[in-house]
Amino acid sequence: xxxxxxxxxxxxxxxxxxxxxxxxxxxxxxxxxxxxxxxxxxxxxxxxxxxxxxxxxxxxxxxxxxxxxxxxxxxxxxxxxxxxxxxxxxxxxxxxxxxxxxxxxxxxxxxxxxxxxxxxxxxxxxxxxxxxxxxxxxxxxxxxxxxxxxxxxxxxxxxxxxxxxxxxxxxxxxxxxxxxxxxxxxxxxxxxxxxxxxxxxxxxxxxxxxxxxxxxxxxxxxxxxxxxxxxxxxxxxxxxxxxxxxxxxxxxxxxxxxxxxxxxxxxxxxxxxxxxxxxxxxxxxxxxxxxxxxxxxxxxxxxxxxxxxxxxxxxxxxxxxxxxxxxxxxxxxxxxxxxxxxxxxxxxxxxxxxxxxxxxxxxxxxxx
Amino acid sequence: xxxxxxxxxxxxxxxxxxxxxxxxxxxxxxxxxxxxxxxxxxxxxxxxxxxxxxxxxxxxxxxxxxxxxxxxxxxxxxxxxxxxxxxxxxxxxxxxxxxxxxxxxxxxxxxxxxxxxxxxxxxxxxxxxxxxxxxxxxxxxxxxxxxxxxxxxxxxxxxxxxxxxxxxxxxxxxxxxxxxxxxxxxxxxxxxxxxxxxxxxxxxxxxxxxxxxxxxxxxxxxxxxxxxxxxxxxxxxxxxxxxxxxxxxxxxxxxxxxxxxxxxxxxxxxxxxxxxxxxxxxxxxxxxxxxxxxxxxxxxxxxxxxxxxxxxxxxxxxxxxxxxxxxxxxxxxxxxxxxxxxxxxxxxxxxxxxxxxxxxxxxxxxxx
Numbered sequence: 001x002x003x004x005x006x007x008x009x010x011x012x013x014x015x016x017x018x019x020x021x022x023x024x025x026x027x028x029x030x031x032x033x034x035x036x037x038x039x040x041x042x043x044x045x046x047x048x049x050x051x052x053x054x055x056x057x058x059x060x061x062x063x064x065x066x067x068x069x070x071x072x073x074x075x076x077x078x079x080x081x082x083x084x085x086x087x088x089x090x091x092x093x094x095x096x097x098x099x100x101x102x103x104x105x106x107x108x109x110x111x112x113x114x115x116x117x118x119x120x121x122x123x124x125x126x127x128x129x130x131x132x133x134x135x136x137x138x139x140x141x142x143x144x145x146x147x148x149x150x151x152x153x154x155x156x157x158x159x160x161x162x163x164x165x166x167x168x169x170x171x172x173x174x175x176x177x178x179x180x181x182x183x184x185x186x187x188x189x190x191x192x193x194x195x196x197x198x199x200x201x202x203x204x205x206x207x208x209x210x211x212x213x214x215x216x217x218x219x220x221x222x223x224x225x226x227x228x229x230x231x232x233x234x235x236x237x238x239x240x241x242x243x244x245x246x247x248x249x250x251x252x253x254x255x256x257x258x259x260x261x262x263x264x265x266x267x268x269x270x271x272x273x274x275x276x277x278x279x280x281x282x283x284x285x286x287x288x289x290x291x292x293x294x295x296x297x298x299x300x301x302x303x304x305x306x307x308x309x310x311x312x313x314x315x316x317x318x319x320x321x322x323x324x325x326x327x328x329x330x331x332x333x334x335x336x337x338x339x340x341x342x343x344x345x346x347x348x349x350x351x352x353x354x355x356x357x358x359x360x361x362x363x364x365x366x367x368x
Numbered sequence: 369x370x371x372x373x374x375x376x377x378x379x380x381x382x383x384x385x386x387x388x389x390x391x392x393x394x395x396x397x398x399x400x401x402x403x404x405x406x407x408x409x410x411x412x413x414x415x416x417x418x419x420x421x422x423x424x425x426x427x428x429x430x431x432x433x434x435x436x437x438x439x440x441x442x443x444x445x446x447x448x449x450x451x452x453x454x455x456x457x458x459x460x461x462x463x464x465x466x467x468x469x470x471x472x473x474x475x476x477x478x479x480x481x482x483x484x485x486x487x488x489x490x491x492x493x494x495x496x497x498x499x500x501x502x503x504x505x506x507x508x509x510x511x512x513x514x515x516x517x518x519x520x521x522x523x524x525x526x527x528x529x530x531x532x533x534x535x536x537x538x539x540x541x542x543x544x545x546x547x548x549x550x551x552x553x554x555x556x557x558x559x560x561x562x563x564x565x566x567x568x569x570x571x572x573x574x575x576x577x578x579x580x581x582x583x584x585x586x587x588x589x590x591x592x593x594x595x596x597x598x599x600x601x602x603x604x605x606x607x608x609x610x611x612x613x614x615x616x617x618x619x620x621x622x623x624x625x626x627x628x629x630x631x632x633x634x635x636x637x638x639x640x641x642x643x644x645x646x647x648x649x650x651x652x653x654x655x656x657x658x659x660x661x662x663x664x665x666x667x668x669x670x671x672x673x674x675x676x677x678x679x680x681x682x683x684x685x686x687x688x689x690x691x692x693x694x695x696x697x698x699x700x701x702x703x704x705x706x707x708x709x710x711x712x713x714x715x716x717x718x719x720x721x722x723x724x725x726x727x728x729x730x731x732x733x734x735x736x
Contacts, residue, residue: 008474061594
């Protein structure tokens with residue numbers, strides 16, 4: 001039979017899907033989850049002003065969104081004290097990661113990341129034919145020293161660092177990041193994924209500096225802003241670098257309702273501050289729930305807490321399965337030694353009560 | 369100064385933007401358009417049931433959409449009488465075109481298209497390093513015979529055909545398409561862009577056949593369904609071909625509100641039928657408005673009518689500028705000889721009244 005020719009780069013990729021969604025799990029289980037704490041969404045929801053704006057925008061969804069996202073870029077630029085030319089909008093950080101790989105790497109280019117961090121980045125590296133060099137975590141943190149050494153040794157095109165990190169929630173301290181940036185070799189792009197930065201201690205965040213073309217900062221409305229469904233992320237960087245995205249991005253990729261929701265959300269910082277307080281409270285409560293069971297929560301700057309279950313990956317998977325069987329949607333890291341942990345998103349009191357009730361049973365089962 | 373290395377394929381691309389949005393034009397003009405008839409949106413709007421569903425979904429936008437778009441794919445599959453594995457969802461047809469180029473072409477691969485057709489496709493070909501071979505239109509229609517000959521001669525990886533075509537609105541008759549498909553050489557993928565098919569005479573459409581791996585059908589909720597802002601398109605094809613998209617698509621690229629809106633919209637075929645009637649009425653009215661001015665409308669199966677202004681590209685550009693100066697947002701083809709035309713989207717009576725009033729003045733100016 002005749003067939004189209006496929007790009008061998010794609011044809012021979014494994015059919016790897018970064019995450020199975022909770023909906024697919026619910027379909028397989030035949031019943032819904034009682035607590036949705038696995039995807040680091042914000043169950044606290046977006047700003048009520050953003051909800052109202054999105055409701056009002058629904059009837060206008062016959063119009064394409066402004067392909068330049070001009071008003072949104074202006075609001076983001078103003079918020080960060082940068083120029084509108086320092087901002088590009090993408091379909092979530094995921095979309096921007098794909099573009100970044102396309103922009104700064106070729107097939108065969110080395111891209112350095114940490115072993116166990118955000119798998120969607122690896123997905124984009126594979127699809128772009130990049131060669132991923134992974135460095136182990138040290139003490140549940142990304143090892144900046146070894147990451148930099150690998151980037152130098154391998155003549156890397158991209159160095160990926162996330163802070164707060166996913167899946168551990170740990171921070172790359174701003175002082176160490178500054179040193180890393182000062183020592184970046186020529187030709188390397190530091191892709192700094194700050195999806196979770198809105199819930200981190202501000203002192204731990206690097207000041208925004210859009211003069212350095214080697215540093216790209218990625219942010220999103222999916223986490224603390226509570227707009228995961230809107231698919232709106234952005235990159236901050238030097239104007240000439242940001243301009244390159246115009247050549248490859250899907251200009252009409254941003255949806256109108258999400259664009260409008262994000263604009264209102266970033267302008268409602270009072271609501272964001274309140275959600276950040278609730279997330280901090282939830283982090284503390286998840287920590288207590290873990291400690292009550294003799295487990296060790298890892299200090300998190302993100303909107304989730306990763307809990308060391310005290311065994312190996314098989315044991316943690318047993319705990320995870322027990323939680324899922326009790327209708328608690330959570331996830332776990334996929335790579336050792338991180339996979340001794342489970343990862344629990346911040347939730348409302350009622351969500352965490354479901355988790356707190358299920359955890360001891362899941363633990364007992366996994367131990368028995 | 370140190371800089372990141374860029375992929376030369378991207379670095380040396382021209383900073384070409386397929387379309388400037390009406391919002392950018394409004395910002396430059398300092399005032400809004402009175403009639404938005406330039407982007408082939410459906411000013412008739414989406415199904416009221418879809419609007420209600422999107423309004424109801426706004427508060428739930430803290431959740432990611434189902435990355436498998438399972439319910440939407442089931443509804444689309446049922447509507448077309450195919451399997452759910454024959455359907456992949458993308459961020460509009462634009463997003464799917466980018467993925468199709470990535471999937472079926474490599475840098476240097478030849479991709480055959482028509483000179484003057486949908487420029488976003490060319491944008492994706494350029495970004496993928498493909499070599500675009502363009503065939504002229506014949507009698508304002510894509511020339512299937514010459515397109516096929518070019519695909520054979522050039523050993524093309526992809527052959528792009530749109531029906532109804534944009535920017536002319538003309539159809540590739542189903543009988544001719546059938547012949548084309550029967551004669552496709554091995555190794556070629558026919559990328560059949562059917563963005564405008566919902567408003568075309570059903571007899572002119574090719575029956576759905578998902579057994580042929582060489583034919584990919586692209587459809588969208590952006591046109592007749594009135595959901596351009598939702599960014600939801602889909603591809604229909606052989607299951608093994610569709611499965612390849614899983615390796616490269618942005619799994620979390622679809623927004624939740626749009627996904628829900630599209631699901632309700634495809635289930636409200638009564639509303640779609642009513643809109644299609646209104647679009648047909650508007651096509652006829654645009655035709656009369658053109659004829660009243662001595663201009664020749666081109667028979668259209670799409671939700672727009674392209675009007676031959678009777679001169680060259682400079683003259684048509686003059687007419688276009690006159691319309692824009694009178695607050696009528698319309699567009700025109702960019703390539704000769706198509707650029708002797710302007711393209712007017714179907715609108716409500718009040719939108720077309722604005723156009724009808726502005727056209728004689730714009731024509732007089734362009735002539736004078």
